[in-house]
Amino acid sequence: MTDAEYVSIWMRPERPARGPRPAYSRAQITEAAIRIADAEGLEAATMRRIAAEIGAGAMSLYRYVPSRDDLVMLMADRLMGEIDVEGVPSGDWRADLTRYAYEVRAMWLRHPWIATVQRSLPSLGPNQLLLIERLMGVLDAHVSIDENLALMAILNGYVEGAVREEISSAEELRRSGLSEPEWMARSYPYIQQLVKSGKYPIFTKIVMEARQPHLSRDDQFRYGLERVLDCIAAALPSTARREGREARGD
Amino acid sequence: MTDAEYVSIWMRPERPARGPRPAYSRAQITEAAIRIADAEGLEAATMRRIAAEIGAGAMSLYRYVPSRDDLVMLMADRLMGEIDVEGVPSGDWRADLTRYAYEVRAMWLRHPWIATVQRSLPSLGPNQLLLIERLMGVLDAHVSIDENLALMAILNGYVEGAVREEISSAEELRRSGLSEPEWMARSYPYIQQLVKSGKYPIFTKIVMEARQPHLSRDDQFRYGLERVLDCIAAALPSTARREGREARGD
DNA sequence: CCTCCACTGGGTACGGCGTACGCATTTATG
């Protein structure tokens, strides 16, 4: 960062030639960091803590990774590798996108701290890139690149937004360090006050619904997803719409 | 946080009774913090920096706000107050939701750091609550609360996802502290290498499209938004669909 | 009017963070 020598983490080779054998590896460090983040949140994955996890000194990590921010990029891309899209595109676009959505949701639920990391163009790692190729390949033959981008923005937006909501309460609980009943007892008075004030009728309905839900979390997610897929179907040319149905034997 | 005295920031009164007149206020502190975050990012809005901005000592802020996390909640809710939904619901649901979407997008572009703050149930402030009432009020008469939640998840997901993408490059640039041409020069080799490798044909198309876009950012956003609104229209009972059109005189 | 004490602003200090720098050690290459 000080002078002109910055290059993206993805272009920086892991191992040079000479010298003693490295005792650790980027993959090992990334894995340890993910383990800690899963258990205690991303903020707990400090350089010292990660180093301790693998039995190294804190400063040793910098032989493998230029900065913590870069390490977080590695972690995020490692997570993208968990999304299994083997065999996509398969010809049945609706099945492909459904599978993608559930894979993403499952991954976010396993690693909720991903919600706090920013993604952007130069942070695109190999796994993320491969995922883009696969995902956008699903509709590539049927629509223009602009349309494809817009439709995937809707799909991704829905999936990420929905799972963010699922995560948020659990994360707040974890961050507070309280047990669940304790945390409920803390939050309850505020919610209760809002409901009792009578000024927020719709919010009240939401709380009531959340207390005794008609649909499971999974069904809620599924319902919104089907709406999104209907929306995508409507934007496709009729030939492509048919294709999906035929592949599934409707 | 140490013992059982935690209460939500929204239930904590700003001013007690006795003693000398406070020299500052929550609103003033929140405003100063937002000003700094807008200019230099949320991470620049440290307690010391905010205090300096209003001419106070660092520790004085804690007379008004229990912690930095609570201050960030105040900041986020202040931002929700910028979203102008006066007169919503108006009877024309499509116009209402369009206006909401553009208001949210404009606010995010003014305060891109909002992308990094987590929202959750007990962090709901008065402005956020009012917004929920207004927004969900738009479709409340036409659909069940479950359906309403699902449809708003799609709308919000799309809007936030789309604006996140618009923001991300600009934020990365700011965080790097580089000038735009410098930053381009740094990022270019990596993107170039990906394109030249030939392994990412769709990513290449996206880069080409981004280089010479057919649609402006606004038109891209509008296109996706119209798709989302079509999707919502399809989920409404026919009576409600007609209502919107009549109110606009179609 | 005086006394009391809840409240104020804010200085000092602590533990923890990311990481710059330097040093002794190891090993592939000439």
Next chain:
DNA sequence: CATAAATGCGTACGCCGTACCCAGTGGAGG
């Protein structure tokens, strides 16, 4: 075998959020 490159990592610096403390202020009770 000498050299240079790369290793692990201890020390140290500047920043962060914030606990604790204290002197000063001004409304309430006598």
